[in-house]
Amino acid sequence: MEQRERTLPRPAGAGGDPLTGGDGLDVLGANLDGILAEADRILDNLRPINAEEYLQQNRQRGGE
Amino acid sequence: MNERIPRPFLMGSETEYGLSGLRGGEVMDPDEVYTLLDEALRQERAWAYDHAGFQGMFLEHGGRLYLDYGEHPEHATPECFTPRQVALYDKAGEVLLDVARKRVMASLPDVEVRVIKNNLDPVDPDSTTYGTHESYTCWVPPHDAAPQLLPHLVSRVLYAGSGGLTGHAQGYGLELSQRARHLRAIQGEDTTCNRAVFSTRVRKAADAAGEWTRIHLISKDSQRAPFGIYLTFAVTGLLIEMINSGYAVGRGLALVDPVNALRAISLDPWGRAQVKLIDGRMLKAREIQSVYLEECERALQAGGLPEWAAEAIGHWRDTLAALERDPLRLADRLDAYCKLLIFEHELLRASLDWPDLRGALAKLHALRRSYAPNVVAAVLKDSDAGLRDEEQKAFAQARRIATLERPGMLERLLFATRLQALDCNYHELGGLYDRLHDAGRMRGVIATAAEIEAASRTPPSGGRAEARGAWIRNHREEDWRADWQFVWQTSSGLCLDLRDPFAAGGREVRLKVPEDESPWYIDVLDLLNAPPATAP
Numbered sequence: 095m096e097q098r099e100r101t102l103p104r105p106a107g108a109g110g111d112p113l114t115g116g117d118g119l120d121v122l123g124a125n126l127d128g129i130l131a132e133a134d135r136i137l138d139n140l141r142p143i144n145a146e147e148y149l150q151q152n153r154q155r156g157g158e
Numbered sequence: 159m160n161e162r163i164p165r166p167f168l169m170g171s172e173t174e175y176g177l178s179g180l181r182g183g184e185v186m187d188p189d190e191v192y193t194l195l196d197e198a199l200r201q202e203r204a205w206a207y208d209h210a211g212f213q214g215m216f217l218e219h220g221g222r223l224y225l226d227y228g229e230h231p232e233h234a235t236p237e238c239f240t241p242r243q244v245a246l247y248d249k250a251g252e253v254l255l256d257v258a259r260k261r262v263m264a265s266l267p268d269v270e271v272r273v274i275k276n277n278l279d280p281v282d283p284d285s286t287t288y289g290t291h292e293s294y295t296c297w298v299p300p301h302d303a304a305p306q307l308l309p310h311l312v313s314r315v316l317y318a319g320s321g322g323l324t325g326h327a328q329g330y331g332l333e334l335s336q337r338a339r340h341l342r343a344i345q346g347e348d349t350t351c352n353r354a355v356f357s358t359r360v361r362k363a364a365d366a367a368g369e370w371t372r373i374h375l376i377s378k379d380s381q382r383a384p385f386g387i388y389l390t391f392a393v394t395g396l397l398i399e400m401i402n403s404g405y406a407v408g409r410g411l412a413l414v415d416p417v418n419a420l421r422a423i424s425l426d427p428w429g430r431a432q433v434k435l436i437d438g439r440m441l442k443a444r445e446i447q448s449v450y451l452e453e454c455e456r457a458l459q460a461g462g463l464p465e466w467a468a469e470a471i472g473h474w475r476d477t478l479a480a481l482e483r484d485p486l487r488l489a490d491r492l493d494a495y496c497k498l499l500i501f502e503h504e505l506l507r508a509s510l511d512w513p514d515l516r517g518a519l520a521k522l523h524a525l526r527r528s529y530a531p532n533v534v535a536a537v538l539k540d541s542d543a544g545l546r547d548e549e550q551k552a553f554a555q556a557r558r559i560a561t562l563e564r565p566g567m568l569e570r571l572l573f574a575t576r577l578q579a580l581d582c583n584y585h586e587l588g589g590l591y592d593r594l595h596d597a598g599r600m601r602g603v604i605a606t607a608a609e610i611e612a613a614s615r616t617p618p619s620g621g622r623a624e625a626r627g628a629w630i631r632n633h634r635e636e637d638w639r640a641d642w643q644f645v646w647q648t649s650s651g652l653c654l655d656l657r658d659p660f661a662a663g664g665r666e667v668r669l670k671v672p673e674d675e676s677p678w679y680i681d682v683l684d685l686l687n688a689p690p691a692t693a694p
Contacts, residue, residue: 125490126499128599133500134507136590137580142572145579146538150531151185152272152582154279157174157228157288158349158376 165370165402166660167295167464168237168621169395171248171387173380174230174288175255176274176585181266188229191271195231198261199223199254203615204631206640209682216640218631219250219614220623227350230288231255231273236623237659240466241392242604243618245384249605250614252382256587257614275380276585277336278322280578281526287340289349290380291357294395296373297402303373304345304356309411310397310450311355311377312420313443316429317477318390320379321494323501323574323581325519329425331512332501334494336379338424344416349376355416364643364657373398377420382584382591384605385491389477392470397450399464400457407453411446412436427498429481444481451475473604491601493591497584501577508573518567518574521560529556538575540568622656625664629654639677644686648677655686 179191196213199205208214214224220236233251238244252275259271279286296303319335326333333339337353346354357376365372375394381387397407412435413419419433423443432440454471457463480487489499505511525534533552536542537560542553562568583589594600595607617627629645630638637648646653651669669685671677 122487122490125599125601126486128597129489129496129499129594130503132593132597132599133504133580133590136583136593137504137576140576140579142538142575143535145576146531146535148579149280149575149582151180152176152178152274153281154176154178154230154274154286154288155228156279156286156350157226157230157232158291 165295165297167395167399167402168239168293168372168659169241169244169295169391170235170238170293171244171290171391172232172234172293173248173251173275173290174226174228174232175380176272176276176279176288177229177231178272178274180270182268186269189225192225192229192231194262194266194269195255195258195271195273196223196225198265199258202257202261203254204634206630206633206638206645207636209639209641209644209646209678211678216626216630216645217254218616218627219247220617220627220630221247221251222642223251223254228288236617236627237621238618239621240464241388241395241470242466243613244391245388245605246609246613247618248381248387249384249610252587253611253614259587273587274582274585274589275382275587276320276322276582277379280582282523283322283324283336284339284523287337289337289376290378291349292373292375292378292391292394294373294375294398295402296371296398297369300356300358300371300373303398303401304358305412306401306406306408307394307397308344308356308416309408309413309446310394311375312413312416312433313423313446314378314390314393315420315423316443316447316481317386317488317492318378318381319424319494320381320386320585321427321497321581323515323519323578324425325516325521325523326425327516327520329516330427331516331519332427332494332498333424334427335420335424337377338421341377341417341420353377355420364659379493380585381493383491383493383496383600384610385473385601385603386493388604389470389473392466393447393450393474396454396463396467396470399467400454403457403462405453405457408450409453410435410437411441411449427485427494429485444478447474447478451478490599491603493584496591496594496600497581500580504577504580510570510573514570515574515577518570519578521567522571522574522578525556525560528559537562538568538572621662622659622664624662625654626656629664637677639682641682644682646682648680653682653686657683657686 177188179186204218205215212224216222222234226232235247255273259273262271277287315335322333322336324333341353343352343354345356347359355377359374360366378390400407414434422431485495486499488495536553537556542550584591617623643657651671653667653669654664656664
């Protein structure tokens with residue numbers, strides 16, 4: 095499958111809901127930047143061996 | 159279309175959670191962890207024992223929490239009238255488990271409890287799943303509704319999934335739906351193996367009474383972002399309500415292969431996959447959804463749809479428009495696109511691309527399936543220190559399978575492991591999703607934290623859940639038992655009859671309880687059905 099370069103939706107105004115008009119894109123842009131910063135913080139503090147241990151500790155059985 | 163006949167319509171969700179615990183760093187039995195949660199929650203909320211057992215309870219919000227098959231805590235919402243209510247009460251289940259989790263950890267400092275709202279075992283996601291189920295009142299035979307709904311159930315993956323990493327060779331690396339890989343049949347009753355896109359399971363006699371059936375779907379994901387829960391129930395509920403009203407929906411959208419179409423849509427998070435219709439056309443999921451949307455918009459203009467329909471259609475239309483422009487516009491309101499945003503970014507930061515990640519995920523999958531956790535951990539450390547002789551042989555073999563000699567391979571495996579942990583952590587209560595939400599980065603859109611907290615204490619008004627919740631709140635003695643269809647006191651026989659799912663208020667009766675029988679074994683429905691039940 096082809097690779098795609100990421101381009102965040104960028105601001106076009108201020109306020110409102112980004113799905114219904116340009117105004118909310120400011121908020122959306124800030125939210126997306128905030129999401130990435132928080133993900134970076136968690137990932138940067140996660141050692142690989144701890145990550146594997148975390149996954150093994152959280153093993154689950156099938157349900158329903 | 160026929161003249162609309164107003165008929166009652168209910169919706170609700172049942173969600174199984176992943177559960178794990180550590181005591182002093184040692185892994186605990188999930189049963190023990192659940193018992194701690196159960197005891198803690200009973201200190202925090204009004205409750206009554208679940209008459210059916212399952213270490214369960216009904217709560218003052220009208221819903222139920224119990225330990226289900228596979229040692230999964232399962233939260234069932236009370237009966238809801240609108241999709242917004244379903245979203246609030248589905249999220250209220252998270253609040254209840256989180257309140258219990260925090261209470262346990264505050265009282266037992268050496269215990270760490272993790273509650274995870276997802277659908278896949280993080281180590282072997284291709285083999286192990288657990289579910290979230292939807293219920294809707296359907297006033298036509300399910301076999302008439304199924305063909306109308308199938309193209310919708312396949313294409314709604316665009317917003318009904320919560321996203322998950324995958325090493326599948328035909329995929330992008332992130333699937334929109336965690337459940338997609340576990341759906342194997344078009345229709346069927348099985349919920350543990352041959353799972354169906356349209357489930358025909360009817361669990362109890364009370365779920366199919368006369369003209370109506372409680373349709374019980376199993377194909378959506380558990381979702382953390384409330385907007386996804388809302389939109390899934392809003393659109394699916396609206397289509398079922400249209401069918402209930404005599405409309406035909408999904409005309410001309412029949413798919414050649416619904417199961418593989420759903421899989422293909424799920425595997426392409428950018429929404430470009432096309433699926434084949436019986437009439438020969440190739441359509442994208444968004445285009446299929448747009449046909450349904452137009453049907454609903456026409457019906458809305460004609461009148462007769464539920465009062466929540468206009469708002470639902472608006473959100474649906476905006477979501478499809480955003481998907482057409484750029485799915486990442488939905489990253490602050492739908493789980494799968496939030497993850498897509500994050501993983502795209504982390505790959506760029508690591509100077510890797512999706513094929514690198516897919517390859518590493520596939521290798522990790524192969525390693526974990528074939529070798530013990532300590533051997534896999536040794537491979538990731540690239541050191542056999544501490545392994546016994548036999549394990550060292552396995553290590554050497556595993557190392558070859560991992561092709562660690564290839565430049566950069568170890569780094570890719572380590573990176574993929576960390577992303578898998580981040581993927582899992584997104585779903586953990588108190589994990590990444592909650593941190594994003596608390597920082598104001600995720601939009602609730604249709605639900606605020608205060609409304610969700612209120613839903614964890616108060617039932618929806620106007621239905622039998624309201625009466626159930628009120629009785630549970632007002633009768634705190636330990637000999638009260640509850641069920642969906644009644645609340646009763648074992649010592650007095652006083653009972654609130656809730657057998658009619660559409661009636662508000664219930665009816666008080668006093669049961670003639672056999673004296674020599676344990677309360678747990680008494681069939682309350684038998685007693686209610688056996689006249690005369692006298693007024694108290």
